[in-house]
Amino acid sequence: MAVRVSKAERQRLLREKINENPFYTDDELADMFGVSVQTIRLDRMELGIPEVRERIKNVAEENYRKVKTILGAEVVGELIDLELGKRGISIFEPTEDMVFVKTKIVKGQYIYSQAESLALSLIDAPAALIGVANIKYKYPVKVGDRLVAKAEVIRQRGNKYFVWVKIKVKEKEVFRGKFILVALEEDFLKKRSDTVEVGN
Known part of the structure; x- marks a missing residue:
């Protein structure tokens, strides 16, 4: 008290x-x-x-400028912390148009998009792609839930980044993913897409 x-x-x-x-x-x-x-x-x-939403947006705007692989506007949620090549945090609040009509449960594609865009934001390269994703949805999410995603680069081997992303609502983990991202260099982006190899 x-x-x-x-x-x-x-x-x-x-x-x-x-x-x-x-x-x-x-x-x-x-x-x-x-x-x-x-x-x-x-x-x-x-x-x-200002209210919390405005404070979050102010912090996020600073972090969007650091992102190299995608545009800041492509990050799903508000990017509240970012250390390129190491870790990041985003906050996402799903809206009514993101749910299944019958159950009112948020569609998995939006949760995955938050995780994917946060993982991509960590990579210190002009572009990157998801090579492998091992994901698990652990608990349903509803409108009104605030999803806090934390991502960390676990290791880097050459142009491959191993990133873990965990998303929680309050203290409950609702999603986790292990991603292998492939960093692409500027000259690589100019090549034809049929010459790009992402997998093993």
């Missing part, structure tokens, strides 16, 4: 918390400070701190 503090102190601590982790929601912050969501919103407005 949070200890009540003065408004000025709460706002100072709020700014500090959001600087530490810009992805806290108003609900999470309200729980931390033991106040209502409306109080947090008013504090944010007074401090000139």
